[in-house]
Amino acid sequence: MSFYRIYRPQVLEEIDNQVVREQLLLFLAKAKKDLPHAFFLSGPKGTGKTTAARMIAKLFNCEKLGESGPCGTCNQCKSIAKCNNIDVLEIDAASNRGIDEIRELRQGIQLAPVSAPYKIYIIDEVHMLTSEAFNALLKTLEEPPAHAVFVLATTDPQKVLGTIQSRCQRIVFGRAQEEALLHALGRIVKKEKIKISEDALSLITKYADGSFRDAVKLLEQASFHKGVIDEEVVRHYLSASDENERVAFLASLANRNTKEALQGISAVVENGMDIRTFIFDCLRMMHRMLVDITLGKPCEGWTTQSLTDVIRRFSQAYGEMKTSPIPELPLELAVVEYGESRGGDNRKSDPVTTEKREVREGGIKHKEQKQPSEDSPASKNPPSSWMLTLEKLTEHWPDFIASAKPYNHSVAGVLRSSRPKGVSDGVVTIEAFYRFHQEKLSEAKTKDVLSQVLKKLFGEKVKVEIVLGKK
Ligand SMILES: [Zn+2]
Known part of the structure; x- marks a missing residue:
């Protein structure tokens, strides 16, 4: 135990x-x-x-x-x-x-x-x-x-x-403060008679990022060490080399280099590292970067928006892994979908991704409906009004899918391969690319759910229409 x-x-x-x-x-x-x-x-x-x-x-x-x-x-x-x-x-x-x-x-x-x-x-x-x-x-x-x-x-x-x-x-329950984490670790250190330095305990609490469970888990790992546990020992368990791997992986994401990011995942899998731990550690790292950005410290290649976008996708992938037959698949999908999403500029993305993106954009008839890039002022400063627009729906499409999921898993799955097409006069048009997807989403009950979720997210009551698009 x-x-x-x-x-x-x-x-x-x-x-x-x-x-x-x-x-x-x-x-x-x-x-x-x-x-x-x-x-x-x-x-x-x-x-x-x-x-x-x-x-x-x-x-x-x-x-x-x-x-x-x-x-x-x-x-x-x-x-x-x-x-x-x-x-x-x-x-x-x-x-x-x-x-x-x-x-x-x-x-x-x-x-x-x-x-x-x-x-x-x-x-x-x-x-x-x-x-x-x-x-x-x-x-x-x-x-x-x-x-x-x-x-x-x-x-x-x-x-x-x-x-x-x-x-x-x-x-x-807020994230546990350092004092509370030390309180928890102190109880165990005393009962298990673990010899550990104050610096080492403090490093554990930093790494645990507000979670009792993580702090205690790390203490438990370090407790296998013979002799006094100092900062060095804890660092060893945190493993600095893994950190370099994560830094490189996140950098390729920041550059929207999907190919390189996927190679990074393969390397993690080949090295026998637990992929859930990998995502978890990446999320922890991005969480720190997000705090930095919020405090005005720049993080190369990232904006608040792109970072929160990846955090959302990774959190979702983390949840889906439990039930995925191929453990790394949800993460790979998250990476591919992020690469294909038109949230950011693609100056360094690999040619395959760029090509796909152009094809998809070509499918949209009206130019003004083209989704904004991260550099466009509209997405940097989201409009303060609550008017639902195609732009806004596109930006929050992953949230929309995530919010639909508790109501119906299969609908959420179908939504992921569909996309928002238009918003006007209180009607949201969603484009599906397969007939059976269109039929599934067009069921009265499903439309009802979708419109409820939209109401919940954007505070607006809208009708939902599903059209069949060409892939
Ligand atoms: Zn009792």
């Missing part, structure tokens, strides 16, 4: 995030019946949401709840920690979209808990539920039986209906 799981905080005082710890402490002062019965935990991965969700379960069901919170040692606390408590149900909406689980939840929720006073439902990545499951959940939240407690957790709160959030007590 990993350090992260072994040392998951079991009692309130072990919770490393001070804000969350204090918020949970406040609940202790109240009688259980006066506590909120639905909680909404939001924040990035690895910031302690699952830990807090289980702590809330213990707050309700601990047999020896004391002034400092759950005891961590009674049967309830122990089985909750081991995830085998019969009255605490954990649902991972990300892995199966939750349809069956929410149905079961609705059927079983009226039954009294078996061994504890409360039945606790923890729904992780709640934004991934299908709209049917969402609606079912909403109905349940409207009139829950007195013995039911809901803890909803998500990394993407914006995708969760306001009507759900407003029924819950909200707890927001």
Whole structure:
């Protein structure tokens, strides 16, 4: 078992995030019946949401709840920690979209808990539920039986209906501050009797970038080192040579040299490096570059827009890898699609990509509908009005696809090989390049979803039309 799981905080005082710890402490002062019965935990991965969700379960069901919170040692606390408590149900909406689980939840929720006073439902990545499951959940939240407690957790709160959030007590998890990370590492260092220098700990917290999970993972790796762990040892585990590889890879992306970027990926695969780790590390690097740019420090070859574009595509690829039969494929697609996207100039792109791009642009009849390059003032300073334009839709096409995905995966897939064609008089025209794509997107239900997603993204109610274009 990993350090992260072994040392998951079991009692309130072990919770490393001070804000969350204090918020949970406040609940202790109240009688259980006066506590909120639905909680909404939001924040990035690895910031302690699952830990807090289980702590809330213990707050309700601990047999020896004391002034400092759950005891961590009674049967309830122990089985909750081991995830085998019969009255605490954990649902991972990300892995199966939750349809069956929410149905079961609705059927079983009226039954009294078996061994504890409360039945606790923890729904992780709640934004991934299908709209049917969402609606079912909403109905349940409207009139829950007195013995039911809901803890909803998500990394993407914006995708969760306001009507759900407003029924819950909200707890927001920020990226962990250095102090909190050191607090977490300190607990483990003490219990495992690890010899490590302060510099080394500080380097780990920097690398962890606000994630408890990453910090603890790195400490665990370094702990295999015999003798005192110093900065040098940690650096070794972070491996500087990999960093050069990433720098080169990102530089070829910045130059829109798709061929070179794809070669970079092949090299990573050939060297037997885990491709998910590679993307993760690239994202971490781009995150730092984005901060630099925002602070006015230039990053060669990048603009805020191109960087955020790549970050979005890579984040998506990272998510898709779990289910991809060929692990590097989503990343390769992201690279190719970025190379083909007309967001940036193509002064250094390879001839193949440029040619393809010209062909695609040739398909657009009206010149004024040509999508803006990154150098055009329109995209550098997006118009402040909320008027939906083709330009804007084109710029946010990847967001549109990402937002459609929770509603319907296959539609999102089809959208990816389609493109926005026109926006006028409240009608958005999408061009599909295969008849079956056109038919799929033209289904009334699908059009409805697309128009809802557009409304959500751009705040405008529009109709959707699908036309068949020539590839
Ligand atoms: Zn207990």
